[in-house]
Amino acid sequence: MKAKRTKLEIIRDMLNILQRNRKVKITHLIYKANLSNNSIKPYLDDLLKNGLVEQYAEDDQKLFRITMKGNEFLMEFSKIKVFSESFGL
Amino acid sequence: MVITMEWTLVFGRFYGIDSFVELLTVIVCFVISFYSIRVYKLIKDKNYKFFSIAFLLLGISFLFKIFSNITFFNKFQVHEANFVLTIISHFRFVELINFFSFTFYKIFHIIGFLLLFLTLTKNEDKEKTWLFIYLSVIVVLFSIYFNFVFHLTLVFILIYLALYFYENYRKRENINSFLVFISFLIILTSHLFFIFSDVSNLFYFTGEVFLLIGFLCLLTNQVKLKRETKVLRRNK
Numbered sequence: 604m605k606a607k608r609t610k611l612e613i614i615r616d617m618l619n620i621l622q623r624n625r626k627v628k629i630t631h632l633i634y635k636a637n638l639s640n641n642s643i644k645p646y647l648d649d650l651l652k653n654g655l656v657e658q659y660a661e662d663d664q665k666l667f668r669i670t671m672k673g674n675e676f677l678m679e680f681s682k683i684k685v686f687s688e689s690f691g692l
Numbered sequence: 693m694v695i696t697m698e699w700t701l702v703f704g705r706f707y708g709i710d711s712f713v714e715l716l717t718v719i720v721c722f723v724i725s726f727y728s729i730r731v732y733k734l735i736k737d738k739n740y741k742f743f744s745i746a747f748l749l750l751g752i753s754f755l756f757k758i759f760s761n762i763t764f765f766n767k768f769q770v771h772e773a774n775f776v777l778t779i780i781s782h783f784r785f786v787e788l789i790n791f792f793s794f795t796f797y798k799i800f801h802i803i804g805f806l807l808l809f810l811t812l813t814k815n816e817d818k819e820k821t822w823l824f825i826y827l828s829v830i831v832v833l834f835s836i837y838f839n840f841v842f843h844l845t846l847v848f849i850l851i852y853l854a855l856y857f858y859e860n861y862r863k864r865e866n867i868n869s870f871l872v873f874i875s876f877l878i879i880l881t882s883h884l885f886f887i888f889s890d891v892s893n894l895f896y897f898t899g900e901v902f903l904l905i906g907f908l909c910l911l912t913n914q915v916k917l918k919r920e921t922k923v924l925r926r927n928k
Contacts, residue, residue, distance in 0.1 A: 649736070653735060679734065688866070690857075
């Protein structure tokens with residue numbers, strides 16, 4: 604059985620999806636990130652609050668895209684993961 | 693008869709080796725603190741912020757320890773044909789600086805390790821936190837006059853931290869978590885020796901050696917982390 608993803612890994616997966624696709628709808632993000640309608644909310648709220656993702660409207664649709672800070676996080680991710688795992692953070 | 697008078701500045705015990713060890717620990721603490729705050733700025737997870745503050749406090753505490761090691765005294769010698777009379781006088785203000793810097797070292801050190809413990813064990817119970825703070829204030833007050841109380845308290849906090857890092861190592865089973873566990877175990881051993889540092893200088897010296905090895909393990913972990921991520925990025 605595959606191990607449960609950590610918070611950091613879920614954030615990484617969501618950002619990876621947003622990096623690969625320019626326009627992402629919430630339903631697309633839920634499906635691709637393998638999350639439920641309820642479970643995606645706190646992660647997405649965190650990403651928006653921390654400026655890793657931004658929300659915008661196009662043709663009356665709510666869309667999401669990755670920010671510069673989000674890209675920076677993805678580049679740093681492997682280091683952050685090793686760091687947090689070594690200290691059990 | 694020849695009379696000589698000289699001012700002497702000493703950087704610590706054992707020709708200042710202890711101050712050198714502490715300078716290295718300051719660097720290691722600041723490196724960990726700096727990286728942790730960078731992570732906090734990216735993901736705004738409070739654990740990383742408190743973790744960073746804990747290592748910052750530990751780094752500052754070691755800076756105070758270096759100050760407390762510095763001694764400045766006046767050596768007055770009278771050389772006669774068959775005897776030498778030496779009078780060493782310490783300056784009152786230097787003694788005061790030593791006392792206050794050593795006290796600040798203890799305060800920052802206990803708060804630093806306590807904050808690390810509370811952050812890692814993810815204690816969100818506010819009443820418990822206040823109890824810890826109250827107890828640490830009592831411990832600090834006692835530690836000012838009884839050195840062994842300070843080290844004994846740290847031994848207890850470090851036992852919990854070492855156990856936490858052991859559990860983390862069992863869960864992750866990688867070399868990085870092992871290095872962190874080993875480093876805290878060695879730092880714990882160093883404080884076991886420091887308990888008896890008032891009895892003999894040998895205990896103090898052995899404690900400093902263990903402290904050096906412990907923080908070198910943490911430094912190795914940070915260096916490995918940087919190298920591993922470079923390899924990971926290249927393989928992507």
